[in-house]
Amino acid sequence: MTTTITWNETSARRLERQFLATPAESGTPVAEVVGAMLGAHAQVLSAAEVSVGVRADGVTRADVRAALWEDRSLVKTHGPRGTVHLLPARELPLWCSALPAVPSGASPFAPGARVTEEQARQIVAAIGDALEGACLTVDELGEEVVARTGSWAGDRVMPAFQDLWPRWRQVLHRAGQSGALCFGPNRGRRVTYTRPPHFTPVPPDEALHELVRRYLRAYGPSTPQNFAKWLAAPGGWSAELFGRLAGEGAIEEVVFEGAPGRWVAAGDTAFPEGRVRGVRLLPYFDAYGIAAQPRESLFPGAAYRRALAGGQAGNYPVLLVDGVVAGVWHQRRRGRRTTVTVEPLGRLTARQERELGEQAERVGEVLEAEAELVVGEVTAGPHA
Numbered sequence: 001m002t003t004t005i006t007w008n009e010t011s012a013r014r015l016e017r018q019f020l021a022t023p024a025e026s027g028t029p030v031a032e033v034v035g036a037m038l039g040a041h042a043q044v045l046s047a048a049e050v051s052v053g054v055r056a057d058g059v060t061r062a063d064v065r066a067a068l069w070e071d072r073s074l075v076k077t078h079g080p081r082g083t084v085h086l087l088p089a090r091e092l093p094l095w096c097s098a099l100p101a102v103p104s105g106a107s108p109f110a111p112g113a114r115v116t117e118e119q120a121r122q123i124v125a126a127i128g129d130a131l132e133g134a135c136l137t138v139d140e141l142g143e144e145v146v147a148r149t150g151s152w153a154g155d156r157v158m159p160a161f162q163d164l165w166p167r168w169r170q171v172l173h174r175a176g177q178s179g180a181l182c183f184g185p186n187r188g189r190r191v192t193y194t195r196p197p198h199f200t201p202v203p204p205d206e207a208l209h210e211l212v213r214r215y216l217r218a219y220g221p222s223t224p225q226n227f228a229k230w231l232a233a234p235g236g237w238s239a240e241l242f243g244r245l246a247g248e249g250a251i252e253e254v255v256f257e258g259a260p261g262r263w264v265a266a267g268d269t270a271f272p273e274g275r276v277r278g279v280r281l282l283p284y285f286d287a288y289g290i291a292a293q294p295r296e297s298l299f300p301g302a303a304y305r306r307a308l309a310g311g312q313a314g315n316y317p318v319l320l321v322d323g324v325v326a327g328v329w330h331q332r333r334r335g336r337r338t339t340v341t342v343e344p345l346g347r348l349t350a351r352q353e354r355e356l357g358e359q360a361e362r363v364g365e366v367l368e369a370e371a372e373l374v375v376g377e378v379t380a381g382p383h384a
Contacts, residue, residue, distance in 0.1 A: 003264075004255040005221060007297045008275035011323040015276045017218055018288050019055035020320070026057040030064055031073040031088040038218050039085035039095075041285035041314070042076055044383070046367065048086050050283040053366030054359070060366050069185050075196050076183040078176030081232040084183070093199045096179035097207035102233045113157035113167065120171045122149050127172075128180035131195040135184035141193055142166055212245060213265045219291045221254050221262035226293040276323050279355035281342070281363055284383050285314035289325070299325045302345045315382035319344060321352060330380045331363060331371075338369040343378040 015021040017036060024033050033056045034040050042048035049061035064086075067074040072089055079085030079095065087095055107114045115123065123145060130136065130144035145168045146154040156164040175181040179201070184194035202210070215227055228238035242263060245251045249266055256262040282289055290313045292298050299307055303325040309315035319327035319342055327344040340360040348356065357373055364371025 002253065002255050002260070003269045005257075005262075005271055007257055008323070009271040009273065010221060010256065011292075011298075012272045012274065012276045014219060014288070014292055015323055016272065020280055020288060021276045021278070023054070024056040028056055029073065030056065030059060030067040031090065033059075034074060034086050035088045035091060036218065037287040038214060038291070039079045039087050040287060041083060041290070042086045043084045044284055045076075047283040047285055047317075050281075050363060050366050051286050052086075054280060054282070054362060060368055062368065072197070077181065077196065078173040080230060082173035082177070089197060092179055092196060093202045094207050094210055096177060096199070097201040097204050098211040099177040100174070101204040101208055102231055103237050105234065107170075109158065109170065113159075113170075115167060115170055119149075119152070120174060123153060123168045123171050124175045124178055124180050126153075126168075127175040127193075128195060131181055131193055133195075135187070135192040135194045137187060137190050137192055138169075142168060208241060209245060209250060212241065213250065215291075216251060216263060216265045217268060219293070220264040220268070221256050222293060223262055229293075230291050278322065279348075279352050279359055280320040281317065281329055281340070281356075281359045282320060283317045286318070289313045289318055297324070303327075306343075306345060309382035316378075319356075321348070328378050330378045331367075333367065333369060336369055337372060338364055338367060339372050339374055340364070341374045341376060341378055343376065 012021065019033055019036060030052060033052055037051070037055070040048040040051045046061070049064045052064050053059045053061065064074070068076055068086070074086050075089045075092060076084065076086055079087055079099070126145045126148035127141065129148060130141055136144065142154060149168070153168040154166045157167050158165040158169055172181070179196060179199065181193050182196040184192035186192065201207070212227065215230065216222060219230070224238040224242040225235055227233070227242070228235045231238070242251065246253070246263070251263045252266050252269070253260060254262055254264055254269065289298070295313065296304060299313070307316050307318050307325050307328050316328045317330060318325045319329055326346060327342060329340060329342040331338050331340045340363055342356060342360070360371045360373040
């Protein structure tokens with residue numbers, strides 16, 4: 001008999017597994033929280049710190065940074081979609097096998113600016129060699145790559161931010177996804193790169209199958225198309241992958257809100273009853289807002305217009321009320337204080353107002369600042 005699931009049941013299970021229904025207990029390793037999210041988006045590191053902190057009792061940005069730069073249980077590198085993420089270091093054998101196995105789309109660069117597959121392999125190898133035991137800025141790394149490959153790698157042919165970057169930077173994200181590179185501590189205001197710990201990769205097919213299972217555990221039930229969007233993968237490839245896994249009995253189909261065509265990991269069909277009540281503040285590019293689908297259910301009504309930028313999630317920090325987006329927010333820090341401005345899209349109950357104050361305080365604690373809550377219009381535009 002096919003399992004039938006509602007949005008409220010789906011939302012409740014996702015929130016529980018994301019530590020958003022109940023935060024992880026004090027002492028839970030930061031890497032465990034990040035692993036449950038399938039990575040924390042870290043293009044803006046302070047946003048990643050809030051993503052982790054609101055999911056774990058007592059965790060502050062200092063704890064996240066200690067996990068990154070001291071005990072190295074986290075790695076800052078290029079993850080899903082080629083974007084910068086925090087990932088558990090112990091999961092690198094999985095990620096660095098699965099991500100390179102995802103087919104890439106056509107190069108956005110002009111034919112004369114592109115790298116060949118062989119050149120890309122040379123660049124990635126050169127990056128790994130140059131970063132062995134070293135922390136280098138992008139300019140220093142570029143010099144090492146050119147010295148190891150040839151002047152062609154340094155040709156400034158890559159359009160970027162009204163400038164031209166050297167050719168080798170086209171595959172910087174690929175070096176991160178394959179385990180040749182990760183971020184090191186900043187040198188002043190300058191970003192540095194280093195090499196993550198060496199590891200034995202998981203076989204690519206095994207890694208992809210495990211990644212689908214983890215994705216469905218965290219964000220299922222879901223579709224091949226949703227998985228492809230989350231991973232920036234071709235839709236046809238994703239559909240074929242799900243078809244193989246279904247044929248092997250690794251995933252099973254369920255009925256969601258009366259419609260078939262959604263999938264969960266085999267046997268993972270237990271869902272809580274009812275919905276999760278409560279208020280949460282999620283920062284820019286929080287993993288939950290980006291990955292949870294269908295988007296029109298997570299961003300209902302006015303939220304779809306106000307909290308998405310052209311249909312894209314993550315560009316606004318969001319207010320979650322009872323598991324759905326019900327507003328946007330923004331924080332502005334001045335010294336030891338931060339002003340948290342929240343714009344609800346509807347009237348909050350007294351209980352929700354009280355919880356909102358507690359959540360604003362929690363954001364301040366994570367950022368090691370004293371928070372002041374202001375309820376009103378958010379005038380800041382979407383994050384670029």
